[in-house]
Amino acid sequence: MSGKEASRAVQFESFGGPEALRVREVPVPQAGPGQIRVRVTAAGLNPMDWFMTSDAETAARFGLSLPCGFGTDYAGVVDQLGDGVREFAVGDRVFGGALSRAVADHVVVDVAGTIAVGGEAHRTPDGLDDRTASALSIAGCTAAAALAVVDPGPDDTVLIGAAGGGVGVFAVQLARLAGARVIGTGSESSAEALRALGAEPVAYGDGLADRVRALAPGGVAAAMDLHGTDTVQAARELGVPDERITAIAAQVDGITPANGANAAPGTLEKIAGLVAEGRLRVPIARSFPVEDIQAAVELQKGRHVHGKVVIDL
Numbered sequence: 604m605s606g607k608e609a610s611r612a613v614q615f616e617s618f619g620g621p622e623a624l625r626v627r628e629v630p631v632p633q634a635g636p637g638q639i640r641v642r643v644t645a646a647g648l649n650p651m652d653w654f655m656t657s658d659a660e661t662a663a664r665f666g667l668s669l670p671c672g673f674g675t676d677y678a679g680v681v682d683q684l685g686d687g688v689r690e691f692a693v694g695d696r697v698f699g700g701a702l703s704r705a706v707a708d709h710v711v712v713d714v715a716g717t718i719a720v721g722g723e724a725h726r727t728p729d730g731l732d733d734r735t736a737s738a739l740s741i742a743g744c745t746a747a748a749a750l751a752v753v754d755p756g757p758d759d760t761v762l763i764g765a766a767g768g769g770v771g772v773f774a775v776q777l778a779r780l781a782g783a784r785v786i787g788t789g790s791e792s793s794a795e796a797l798r799a800l801g802a803e804p805v806a807y808g809d810g811l812a813d814r815v816r817a818l819a820p821g822g823v824a825a826a827m828d829l830h831g832t833d834t835v836q837a838a839r840e841l842g843v844p845d846e847r848i849t850a851i852a853a854q855v856d857g858i859t860p861a862n863g864a865n866a867a868p869g870t871l872e873k874i875a876g877l878v879a880e881g882r883l884r885v886p887i888a889r890s891f892p893v894e895d896i897q898a899a900v901e902l903q904k905g906r907h908v909h910g911k912v913v914i915d916l
């Protein structure tokens with residue numbers, strides 16, 4: 604497709620599961636004042652993509668209505684500038700987020716926007732390929748926000764629940780870069796991948812606190828639950844103070860939740876720089892052509908992905 608007149612976009616005409624997703628031909632969107640248009644080459648998936656669009660009521664809470672796009676993280680190349688844009692030039696490589704409309708040949712984003720409002724773009728550093736860049740925004744910001752809550756340091760042993768997932772792979776490595784020892788929960792199938800990231804694997808499920816105690820008899824200083832509440836519970840059993848425990852996927856009384864939207868300014872530039880320098884790795888579990896969007900989302904929904912799932916456009 605030339606990209607001049609028509610553009611592909613993954614859309615819902617009714618909210619629901621992956622079976623409701625369709626690849627549609629749509630008019631190429633045009634950049635307005637203060638906006639850029641990006642020719643998207645890769646879009647990283649996150650659980651929030653299918654959670655937000657699972658039914659009309661949930662979608663409405665995120666301000667989404669039909670027909671609705673899909674996916675939030677993207678990377679690509681600027682191919683049109685709106686009036687007044689000085690920050691980017693045509694041909695610049697960029698990555699970022701645009702809430703529930705990123706799996707498309709073209710996405711228009713506000714130069715001064717946020718993921719939730721107008722979309723946002725960051726320059727892709729040399730040395731960072733587009734698939735990898737498309738996997739950074741939501742997961743990288745969320746991991747950084749979680750680290751900011753529990754503040755791991757060189758003398759700390761940190762317990763991370765769901766350490767091999769999309770957010771986990773960033774959280775493990777950021778904690779390691781901060782000098783911490785990391786114990787990460789996962790199934791048997793995650794163990795090798797966790798070791799490769801610098802974490803010591805431990806099985807999740809009943810008896811987690813005992814297994815962690817055996818690995819770290821000196822105690823655990825901080826914990827991040829990236830799946831539910833089991834890691835929070837285990838951390839409390841291990842005597843970790845509530846102020847050094849956080850959760851990203853559940854609300855727990857007394858625990859400060861972490862949210863990617865609250866990541867410190869400059870977080871993505873820092874993470875992209877670490878990846879470009881080879882100091883942080885982003886495992887891509889699998890990539891799919893856009894035509895296979897339903898299969899890609901099914902895989903993600905299984906919740907046993909190691910790293911990120913990416914759509915090629």
Ligand SMILES: NC(=O)c1ccc[n+]([C@@H]2O[C@H](COP(=O)([O-])OP(=O)(O)OC[C@H]3O[C@@H](n4cnc5c(N)ncnc54)[C@H](OP(=O)(O)O)[C@@H]3O)[C@@H](O)[C@H]2O)c1
Binds near residue numbers: 764771903
């Ligand atoms: N608050 C925020 O801003 C924010 C942002 C992003 C994500 N989230 C939420 O955070 C959660 C994680 O996101 P993600 O992108 O990392 O998801 P993900 O990639 O789907 O996570 C997959 C990982 O979860 C692990 N897992 C599956 N069942 C588990 C269990 N019972 N206990 C512990 N781990 C288990 C899997 O490990 P095995 O394969 O080894 O089983 C797998 O590595 C999602 O619920 C997401 O909606 C919140």
